[in-house]
Amino acid sequence: MKKTNDVTASSRNAGVVYLILSSLADGEKHGYALTKDVEKFAGVRIAPGSLYEALARLEAQGLIEPVASSDRKRPYRITATGAKTLSEYVTAQERFIVEARRRLQRSRRFA
Amino acid sequence: MTKRAQWYLRWYPRVWRERYGDEFTAHMESELLEHPSVPSRTLNIVLHGVLTRVSLQRALRRAIEATLAAAITTAVVLAIVAAQHVAPALSLTSGYGGGSGSVGIPTTASQVTDLSFTFTSKSRVSIRITSISLEGLPGLATPLVVGVDLERRPSELADMGGWPIVPPKGSFITAKELVPAINRTVTLAHGNTFWVGLRTPKVGSAYVINGLVVTYVHLGSTHTVVLDHAGFPDEICVVPNGSKLSQQPCARQLALAAGEAFYAHSALSSSPLVREALAVGSAATNFAFYNHRGATISDLRSWSARLFPARSARGVLSVTVLNDRQHLWAFEMKGAAKYAFERVCTTPGLYSSAPNEILTPPTRAACPAPASS
Numbered sequence: 001m002k003k004t005n006d007v008t009a010s011s012r013n014a015g016v017v018y019l020i021l022s023s024l025a026d027g028e029k030h031g032y033a034l035t036k037d038v039e040k041f042a043g044v045r046i047a048p049g050s051l052y053e054a055l056a057r058l059e060a061q062g063l064i065e066p067v068a069s070s071d072r073k074r075p076y077r078i079t080a081t082g083a084k085t086l087s088e089y090v091t092a093q094e095r096f097i098v099e100a101r102r103r104l105q106r107s108r109r110f111a
Numbered sequence: 112m113t114k115r116a117q118w119y120l121r122w123y124p125r126v127w128r129e130r131y132g133d134e135f136t137a138h139m140e141s142e143l144l145e146h147p148s149v150p151s152r153t154l155n156i157v158l159h160g161v162l163t164r165v166s167l168q169r170a171l172r173r174a175i176e177a178t179l180a181a182a183i184t185t186a187v188v189l190a191i192v193a194a195q196h197v198a199p200a201l202s203l204t205s206g207y208g209g210g211s212g213s214v215g216i217p218t219t220a221s222q223v224t225d226l227s228f229t230f231t232s233k234s235r236v237s238i239r240i241t242s243i244s245l246e247g248l249p250g251l252a253t254p255l256v257v258g259v260d261l262e263r264r265p266s267e268l269a270d271m272g273g274w275p276i277v278p279p280k281g282s283f284i285t286a287k288e289l290v291p292a293i294n295r296t297v298t299l300a301h302g303n304t305f306w307v308g309l310r311t312p313k314v315g316s317a318y319v320i321n322g323l324v325v326t327y328v329h330l331g332s333t334h335t336v337v338l339d340h341a342g343f344p345d346e347i348c349v350v351p352n353g354s355k356l357s358q359q360p361c362a363r364q365l366a367l368a369a370g371e372a373f374y375a376h377s378a379l380s381s382s383p384l385v386r387e388a389l390a391v392g393s394a395a396t397n398f399a400f401y402n403h404r405g406a407t408i409s410d411l412r413s414w415s416a417r418l419f420p421a422r423s424a425r426g427v428l429s430v431t432v433l434n435d436r437q438h439l440w441a442f443e444m445k446g447a448a449k450y451a452f453e454r455v456c457t458t459p460g461l462y463s464s465a466p467n468e469i470l471t472p473p474t475r476a477a478c479p480a481p482a483s484s
Contacts, residue, residue: 030134030137030138031134031135031138032137032138032141032142047151047152047155047156048119048135048138048139048142048152048155048156049152049155049156049157049158049159049160050155050159051138052131052135052159053159053162053163055131056131071137072133072134072136072137073134073137073138074133074134
């Protein structure tokens with residue numbers, strides 16, 4: 001697995017669900033494409049077992065929905081509720097990042 | 112590749128496979144092409160496959176448990192609702208055909224006395240009698256119950272003399288027609304009789320039974336009813352062994368019992384003052400009957416004080432004997448605004464009384480000539 005920078009480190013700490021929502025926010029994808037996309041922008045490889053468990057949970061919560069397809073690889077897309085949930089999560093993460101950087105700058109040890 | 116992908120798929124339950132099987136297999140085929148062997152991936156799939164089986168079973172079990180819980184709750188609620196609508200208590204009415212009680216039974220401490228309580232009921236109804244106890248009167252002893260039998264007919268016989276009940280030779284009932292009544296289901300007839308065995312151990316004491324408290328179960332509901340002898344208590348006087356059986360030793364207690372019962376059941380007048388006078392008069396009358404002599408003024412005042420301890424609050428002033436030399440006496444209980452008195456006439460050994468009268472003002476009247484004994 002590639003070494004990650006500061007951004008991907010924080011991305012790795014994000015839950016699988018938010019990684020999936022983030023990927024689908026960019027367009028509908030099937031499972032394999034999802035894992036490739038997440039690996040690309042977040043440096044995290046989601047194992048198939050974890051992926052499909054998360055997909056089932058997200059679909060049950062109405063945050064994503066399957067797209068009709070003739071292909072065996074069934075694509076998913078983010079719903080309006082999913083987008084809202086992701087937006088709230090991102091806002092919370094941004095507040096956390098801003099505060100964390102501010103405190104780091106205040107601290108002489110880490111300035 | 113497909114075979115290997117399907118191997119991974121088999122870790123998941125059938126339900127899951129039906130939903131995700133195709134896309135999972137397609138996903139795995141792509142994964143295996145890119146990364147043929149990743150032990151952590153294998154472990155991840157096996158672990159999630161097993162967990163999915165367990166969670167689906169748990170969900171199914173929770174669904175079954177929830178359904179069962181709902182069904183049981185519904186059944187309990189329906190049972191409670193049904194119990195509320197069970198038929199009301201049976202009407203067990205005392206004194207079938209005018210049956211009367213036994214008044215003033217003399218007995219000894221070693222003897223077990225039996226009393227009968229007749230009652231009416233709906234025919235052919237089955238009940239389970241769970242307990243029978245005695246209702247007494249304040250300040251007076253209550254006998255101990257040693258046994259209760261049921262006779263499914265209104266018994267015309269007086270007490271049979273002891274316990275267990277042994278019908279006398281030639282009587283119209285036989286022992287097999289008497290069944291133990293407690294903790295068993297009995298089928299009632301229209302007229303029935305409880306035979307109650309009683310023990311009265313204290314010599315010189317009067318024991319009083321004001322009613323028979325019967326608790327029974329009918330159609331799943333428990334009910335309690337009190338059977339009595341039309342308001343007249345049963346009175347038992349215990350004399351020493353070997354002495355003459357007589358109520359005389361218990362005359363004062365029996366008189367008090369009579370006054371208590373009379374006052375409780377009297378409805379002759381709505382005036383409390385008149386009822387009090389009649390109750391004291393009942394005590395005096397019964398005393399004369401048991402004791403073969405008239406009561407004294409101190410007797411009357413004692414009974415009045417026992418029966419009506421709050422009489423001073425009601426303005427009753429005094430009890431006065433007018434003339435006890437001719438066995439004619441009256442007493443006067445004054446109220447605040449008006450007064451009434453009870454007149455009693457007795458002769459030794461015989462009982463007679465003039466009708467109760469309320470006279471204003473009190474006067475003397477001749478006592479009827481005693482009847483020849």
